Amino acid sequence: MEKPEKNRLVKNLNGPFIIYLLMFAVFSLFINNFFSAGNLNNVMRQAAMLSLVAIGQCFVILLGGIDLSQGSVLGLTGVVMGILLNNDVSLGMSVLLSVAMAIALGLISGYLIAYISVPKFVATFSMGGIALGLALVISDGRVVWGFPEAVRWLHDSEILGLSSVFYVIFIVYLIAFWVLKFTRFGSSVYAIGGIQASAELFGIKTRRNEMLCYAISSGCAGLAGIMAVSRLNSARAIMGSGYEFEAIAAVILGGTRRLGGKGGALQTIIGVLIVATVRNGLNLIGVSIYMQQVVIGLILIIVYILNENSASIKDTTTKLLRRRVAHNA
């Protein structure tokens, strides 16, 4: 007799969510100071920027791609915004212009990937080089600072006792959730990730949608860049380095994967929480920032292997179990 299918949302969330809860429980039990309001607040703050970068990366990974340019785009957006501000452009205008520039960079690499079939990692990797180079050149390799007060207000202001950053993230994730679940564009993203050729045969505009995904990814990195500027009150070309890696880790740890159309916004937020919590826990037990990178890299690879091979692992285990049962009988 077949079991009734569980609620799909719950089913897809299960694994990573349980891992997160377990990790949270273990950390709270064994690490001093982990379970305190100050520290949890800290985790949230660390997760804030990452969550924005990761939701962009999520779109691209669902397509079976990768965006290696996010860190550099983050830095470039911050530097451009800083320089615009220092040249007396209004805050709103400079935010708009710099995010538009980030989206334009994403559109360029997306165009190359989708229409000229440049390999995705080459296009985004060299776009990262171009963005980093531009950011270094226009900032002269220095820190850009001395912004008007209003910049910090973006980060420090509170609405109903919660930092306004939280609301920005909430809105972005709400939009991402809606787009991925309930729009034609969203379902085509899952379809393209599955099998591109058949998606094309079904009349999905695969090329256009692929290009748009890279633009979204870059735009999210740009938003994170603005958040970084308002948080640090300064901008540097290299301030985003490494974010693309953590974003990829977060998306994959959250359980998003290309084949089978698994994952989405909710999974990504859990992945972000896992990465931020791991970082925080390792920090508290005094693991150096370099080793944290090593640990996250190892976890990423192991989880990726388990994720992608879970079907075959399940098959083998059921086979073994069956053989055992047959043997006993």
Next chain:
Amino acid sequence: MPDRPSILERSKKILHQIGMNQALFTFLLFFFGSLLFIDQFAISTNLINVFRQGALIFSFSIGMTITMLLSGLDLSIGAVGSLSSVVAATLIISGNVFLGVLVGLIVGALLGLLSGIAIARFSVPSFIMTFSMMKIANGLSLEFTQGQSIYGFDNSFRFIGIGYVGPIPMPLFINFIVLLILVFVLKYTVFGRSVYAVGSNKNAAKFSGISYHFTIMMGYMVSGLFSAFAGLLLIARLGSAESIMGEGWSRQAIAASVLGGVSFAGGKGSIIGTAFGAMCVAILYNILNLLGVDSLWQEFFLGLIILLAVSLDCIKTIWMKKRDTIRQLRKISEEVVA
């Protein structure tokens, strides 16, 4: 003798066989362009510098080329090279030059083998695996050195980097020998041929009995090995080892391979092409320096060149596909008419 092909035709054929006409053309364009337009370029000290730089770029592009021939890529060459050379450096300053070199090479090969296993056995995409390997190796080497540089090598070790064989700088000499060996390996050994076979068509290679997993694993191991080799050459030349010295290698290596005519689709390109591509990148850096362009621009130009070269290659492929289809259609229509 009328039926013998002319020298021009024959040399054209040979060039085509070696598969480097595009690479050679790019190199000659770069070389003579800078000879013509930039005054200080032709000075012998500068030229030797360019060749020395080119040799270094070639040494770390080897891994990228082989993995690209396998239709993957290795983003971890810089980090693996730095990690193995800081490990080697600590042994070398304690007096064991030979042991240090050996351990450095083994560390590189092992890390490469690890990514190879994950890519071949567990079918992790090469960019995700090698990108994570880059972060892992980078973190390990930073932890190992705590951000300090290691210096004070024995002269016998530094000879590899700064010595001369006759008038030829040692790194150039070593890399030339490596180039010859690799040309032989890729052309005439089972491993070399299976690299091309696996890269150009994975399934066909599988069905013709080539050990597909083994070839990929070995390919990434060789890539790690040559990253370590490049790291050792660099620390012998600089006289100090740092954990961040491999930053930017992967972009330079991609540029060298792509300019050398190695295709990301896999199975297309040659190691000689990469050698010419590496020279092109070295010349580019040299020109930027001579023209007094700020070194901050280098990353920008490198990215731009990669994008342009790869896009042109892709456009060429699309265009050729279109041409072939049109030809076929024409043939069919002619047959139908006839």
